[in-house]
Amino acid sequence: MSIIPRMDKKLKPSATRKRFALNLRKTREQLGLSQEALADAAGLHRTYVGSVERGERNISIDNIERLALALGVSPDSLLEEPKK
Amino acid sequence: MSIIPRMDKKLKPSATRKRFALNLRKTREQLGLSQEALADAAGLHRTYVGSVERGERNISIDNIERLALALGVSPDSLLEEPKK
Numbered sequence: 001m002s003i004i005p006r007m008d009k010k011l012k013p014s015a016t017r018k019r020f021a022l023n024l025r026k027t028r029e030q031l032g033l034s035q036e037a038l039a040d041a042a043g044l045h046r047t048y049v050g051s052v053e054r055g056e057r058n059i060s061i062d063n064i065e066r067l068a069l070a071l072g073v074s075p076d077s078l079l080e081e082p083k084k
Numbered sequence: 085m086s087i088i089p090r091m092d093k094k095l096k097p098s099a100t101r102k103r104f105a106l107n108l109r110k111t112r113e114q115l116g117l118s119q120e121a122l123a124d125a126a127g128l129h130r131t132y133v134g135s136v137e138r139g140e141r142n143i144s145i146d147n148i149e150r151l152a153l154a155l156g157v158s159p160d161s162l163l164e165e166p167k168k
Contacts, residue, residue, distance in 0.1 A: 016149040016159045060142040064163075065100040075100045079148075079160035 016079060020064070021055040023078045027071050028053075041070035100163060104148070105139040107162045111155050112137075125154035 039046040068075040123130040152159040
């Protein structure tokens with residue numbers, strides 16, 4: 001019956017999405033991989049990886065797994081709040 | 085050029101999806117919530133939550149966030165490998 005807090009979910013990109021975007025970029029850069037190299041390794045398109053890193057995509061759990069496998073990290077680590 | 089390991093990704097539900105499904109159900113049951121109560125709290129449909137808990141859905145990061153917020157846990161905790 002309560003649908004009160006839904007509106008703003010549609011308007012702002014989710015915090016988790018932004019966190020994932022930042023973690024993805026950081027991990028990729030630490031490995032010295034280009035977006036294209038990561039995309040190839042994960043079986044995804046380069047422009048898709050770019051838009052995920054900008055927080056523009058509502059990425060699915062299967063694609064989160066693909067990117068984590070390609071980076072050699074656990075999927076949950078890409079959703080973690082950055083330490084520090 | 086290489087599209088070798090893609091086929092089986094389509095056939096089997098991903099390990100991460102199954103892990104999420106199990107963690108979601110476990111956390112929900114620990115809180116004594118029904119699928120319907122969780123769905124209401126997260127702004128999702130009851131049948132959708134049921135299919136996510138069976139690993140049938142390629143859930144998006146925004147919906148992972150909604151469920152985690154409704155359960156009061158961090159999104160990454162729902163993707164973690166179970167301890168023990």
